[in-house]
Amino acid sequence: MRRLIRIDGNAEGxxxxxxxxxxxxxxxxxxxxxxxxxxxxxxxAAWAMGWLP
Amino acid sequence: xxxxxxxxxPFVEFxxxxxxxxxxxxxxxxxxxVGVLLxxxxxxxxxxxxxHAVLPGAAIGFMxxxxxxxxxxxxxxxxxxxVAILSGLVARVTPQREDASFAAFYLISLALGVLIVATHxxxxxxxxxxxxxxxxxxxxxxxxxxxxxxxxxxxxxxxxRALIVECFDPGFLRAVGGPGAVVxxxxxxxxxxNLVAGFxxxxxxxxxxxxMLPAAVARFWADExxxxxxxxxxxxxxxxxxxxxxxxxxxxxxGPAIILVAGGxxxxxxxxxxxxxxxxxxxxxxxxxx
Numbered sequence: 001m002r003r004l005i006r007i008d009g010n011a012e013g014x015x016x017x018x019x020x021x022x023x024x025x026x027x028x029x030x031x032x033x034x035x036x037x038x039x040x041x042x043x044x045a046a047w048a049m050g051w052l053p
Numbered sequence: 054x055x056x057x058x059x060x061x062x063p064f065v066e067f068x069x070x071x072x073x074x075x076x077x078x079x080x081x082x083x084x085x086x087v088g089v090l091l092x093x094x095x096x097x098x099x100x101x102x103x104x105h106a107v108l109p110g111a112a113i114g115f116m117x118x119x120x121x122x123x124x125x126x127x128x129x130x131x132x133x134x135x136v137a138i139l140s141g142l143v144a145r146v147t148p149q150r151e152d153a154s155f156a157a158f159y160l161i162s163l164a165l166g167v168l169i170v171a172t173h174x175x176x177x178x179x180x181x182x183x184x185x186x187x188x189x190x191x192x193x194x195x196x197x198x199x200x201x202x203x204x205x206x207x208x209x210x211x212x213x214r215a216l217i218v219e220c221f222d223p224g225f226l227r228a229v230g231g232p233g234a235v236v237x238x239x240x241x242x243x244x245x246x247n248l249v250a251g252f253x254x255x256x257x258x259x260x261x262x263x264x265m266l267p268a269a270v271a272r273f274w275a276d277e278x279x280x281x282x283x284x285x286x287x288x289x290x291x292x293x294x295x296x297x298x299x300x301x302x303x304x305x306x307x308g309p310a311i312i313l314v315a316g317g318x319x320x321x322x323x324x325x326x327x328x329x330x331x332x333x334x335x336x337x338x339x340x341x342x343x
Contacts, residue, residue, distance in 0.1 A: 031207070038202075041078065044078055049195060
């Protein structure tokens with residue numbers, strides 16, 4: 001079944017499609033791991049440059 | 054010497070150590086996932102080639118504006134992308150494979166860069182460009198490195214899934230209408246950007262060290278892509294921290310100290326890592342018995 005879905009690529013809404021869709025939704029969820037890391041980096045940079053009290 | 058004085062005091066006491074530590078953190082966050090993707094795409098040596106390819110652009114920037122951060126970075130970025138594009142072009146229009154064309158262009162770039170710096174600067178400038186000085190990272194350099202790491206994070210958040218699919222099944226990406234060529238170019242741009250960031254801290258010769266060694270280490274400790282990326286970033290930061298301390302206490306050059314610590318972790322991982330190491334191969338665990 002999975003192999004068929006892989007070949008025709010038209011299985012909208014199937015679990016496989018949702019899991020590996022290269023362009024599909026879930027963008028917000030992807031940002032959830034990037035945002036805290038970015039904030040941590042900038043706080044650390046502010047600390048290193050003496051911008052924090 | 055107590056633990057606090059050995060492990061924490063240098064970073065509390067000296068601003069240059071704090072800047073170097075945060076530069077290592079930013080490089081780790083950016084280079085970790087990019088290095089893993091390079092390993093998964095079997096492009097590890099392409100990263101090395103691109104790190105040398107950055108040199109002539111940075112050297113031309115140096116020739117135009119001296120040790121100007123922005124001009125050298127832009128020059129490095131342009132030179133790295135030009136080499137990547139030319140290598141890809143030669144590989145597509147001639148029978149030569151991409152690894153050979155990358156090797157040819159990076160050697161030309163490296164020689165050109167060293168020639169430009171050597172004829173227009175002093176030996177000190179040449180050493181700075183080749184080996185970097187992470188302890189001399191100033192506010193502007195740190196902001197550049199952190200900005201590149203942030204850009205890398207958000208770009209990976211947007212195209213990470215397509216990048217991973219392209220690693221394992223490029224045919225599937227094409228079948229579902231994914232922009233394979235665009236994704237590949239975005240990825241190469243990320244590689245060059247992170248090498249430009251690493252070049253300011255570790256020089257062109259070792260910029261790729263914090264990208265490839267931790268990624269190679271991660272393959273012996275993890276299986277899934279997300280875990281590989283996290284492991285790679287953690288190993289890179291731990292190597293940076295330990296290398297800075299080693300450099301501080303033993304009065305060693307900081308760049309080689311950082312890369313050698315990462316190299317030590319790699320050798321330990323090859324011997325004793327839980328996944329595919331020599332230990333796992335020659336001392337397999339016993340099968341469960343009923």
